[in-house]
Amino acid sequence: MTVIEEVYQEIxxxxxxPKEGSYTSYxxxxxxxxxxxxVGEEAIEVVIAAKNEQAELISETSDLxxxxxxxxxxxxxxxxAIEQEMAxxxxxxxxxHDRKTVEDY
Known part of the structure; x- marks a missing residue:
């Protein structure tokens, strides 16, 4: 089991x-x-972190x-389901030209 799978199972x-005091439960x-x-806040933080140190990018990507x-x-x-879609x-x-642009949303 990967770490991502373990975290998914914990979530x-x-x-x-629910567990009292748990951020996930909150x-x-x-x-x-x-x-x-x-999710939106963390995505923005990843974009900003990508302009900085690699350690910051790794941390913010983990949060996202x-x-x-x-x-x-x-x-x-x-x-x-996500794995099947990606596969x-x-x-x-x-x-x-088949991809939507930001303006299309």
């Missing part, structure tokens, strides 16, 4: 059996808006991955 356990208690806000895992657990999305993309070519 799932907190969702199923996020689930506050709900989607809080979780989504944290954790919050993404909380989001996935909260939305009942398995790691297997389906291996070897596929994508043309730039």
């Amino acid at each position: 799932l356990a907190r969702k199923q059996a 996020l689930f208690e506050k709900g989607d808006d809080k979780i989504l806000k944290k 991955l954790y919050h993404l895992l909380v989001l996935l657990v909260g939305k009942d999305v398995s790691l297997e 389906g993309r291996i070897g596929k070519k994508s043309r730039i």
